[in-house]
Amino acid sequence: SQQGEEDPQALSIQEGENATMNCSYKTSINNLQWYRQNSGRGLVHLILIRSNEREKHSGRLRVTLDTSKKSSSLLITASRAADTASYFCATERGSTLGRLYFGRGTQLTVWP
Amino acid sequence: EAQVTQNPRYLITVTGKKLTVTCSQNMNHEYMSWYRQDPGLGLRQIYYSMNVEVTDKGDVPEGYKVSRKEKRNFPLILESPSPNQTSLYFCASRATAGGDYNEQFFGPGTRLTVL
Numbered sequence: 513s514q515q516g517e518e519d520p521q522a523l524s525i526q527e528g529e530n531a532t533m534n535c536s537y538k539t540s541i542n543n544l545q546w547y548r549q550n551s552g553r554g555l556v557h558l559i560l561i562r563s564n565e566r567e568k569h570s571g572r573l574r575v576t577l578d579t580s581k582k583s584s585s586l587l588i589t590a591s592r593a594a595d596t597a598s599y600f601c602a603t604e605r606g607s608t609l610g611r612l613y614f615g616r617g618t619q620l621t622v623w624p
Numbered sequence: 625e626a627q628v629t630q631n632p633r634y635l636i637t638v639t640g641k642k643l644t645v646t647c648s649q650n651m652n653h654e655y656m657s658w659y660r661q662d663p664g665l666g667l668r669q670i671y672y673s674m675n676v677e678v679t680d681k682g683d684v685p686e687g688y689k690v691s692r693k694e695k696r697n698f699p700l701i702l703e704s705p706s707p708n709q710t711s712l713y714f715c716a717s718r719a720t721a722g723g724d725y726n727e728q729f730f731g732p733g734t735r736l737t738v739l
Contacts, residue, residue, distance in 0.1 A: 545727065555667075555714065555730040600666065610655040610674070610718050611682065612728060614667040 518601055518615040526623050531588040533618040535601030536581075542606040544577055546586050549598045549617070558586075558599075591622045626651045628731035630715050636737045637705055645700045645734050647715030653729075655718040656698040660684065660711040661733075667714065673698055674720070705738040712736075 519534045535544070543562045547555040561568045561577045561584065568575045574587040588595055598619050602612040628649045637643055649656065657672035659682075669682030673692040687709055689701040698717075702709060715731040 547730075552712065552733070552735070554732040557727040557729070560727055602667075610657065610720060610728075611669055611672060612659075612667075612716075614659075616664060616666040 518599070518618040520618060521616070522619045522621070524621045524623065525591055527591060527593055529591055529622075531591050531595070531620055531622070533586045533599050533601075533620070535584045535586070535615055537584075537601075537603050537613075537615075538582065539603075539605065541579075541603045542609065543604050544575075544584050545602045545604065545612070546573075546575060546584075547600045547602060549600065551597075555600070588620075591620075593622050593624045596620060596622050626729065628715055628717050628729050630713075630731040630734050632734060633732060634735050636739065638739050639706055640704050643702050643705060643736075645702075645713060645715075645736070647698045647700065647731060648696050649698075649715075649717040649729065650696065651717060651719065651729065652695065653717035654695070654720045656692065657682065657716050658688070658690065658698070658700045659714045659716065661714065662711050670700070670713075705736075707738050710736060710738050 517536050541563050545560045546558040549555050559570050559575050561575050572589045577584045598617040600614050600617045602614045631646045654675045658670040659667040661667045668684050670688050671690040673679045676695050679690050713734045716728045718728045719726045
């Protein structure tokens with residue numbers, strides 16, 4: 513069963529703009545992870561944020577986590593055409609470590 | 625290079641013809657799992673394995689079998705494939721030793737079509 517739900521389903525922006533994607537989930541988590549998938553290809557791990565963390569950075573990526581609202585956001589700054597992909601959030605619960613619960617993803621298109 | 629490999633990458637088969645999709649990882653990970661990805665549904669876990677000879681069902685196990693005889697390999701078996709198993713399949717692995725916050729590594733995917 514799906515745990516995460518991304519919002520929006522699709523996002524279209526110009527190069528140089530920032531892209532923000534949101535993820536909501538329903539139950540307690542151990543950590544939340546964001547993945548990128550280029551069309552029909554494998555998933556690439558972007559960033560993992562633990563349940564006791566509120567914000568994390570990695571290059572142009574910034575992830576926030578609000579466990580009280582059961583939500584997370586992924587910000588990609590200064591987007592590039594190469595960032596065009598689907599982005600998924602996935603949660604991992606403490607009771608079932610290793611098992612990821614994915615949302616349906618946000619399709620990001622960055623126009624040159 | 626640390627990686628998860630899957631074979632075949634593409635497969636077209638007919639209903640009822642048994643098939644196996646292989647998965648192998650070279651990172652000595654304890655945890656391995658299989659997911660399927662369908663449009664509008666995201667990824668759903670089929671089966672997982674915590675270690676050698678330890679396997680368990682995920683969210684959508686019907687019609688699938690797995691085995692974990694060696695730590696590095698985790699094949700997915702479809703005994704009698706049906707058209708509703710047409711999907712994109714991903715194998716993944718994760719270390720469990722050393723912490724609760726380990727990322728998962730995904731294979732490149734196997735696109736299966738059952739006619």
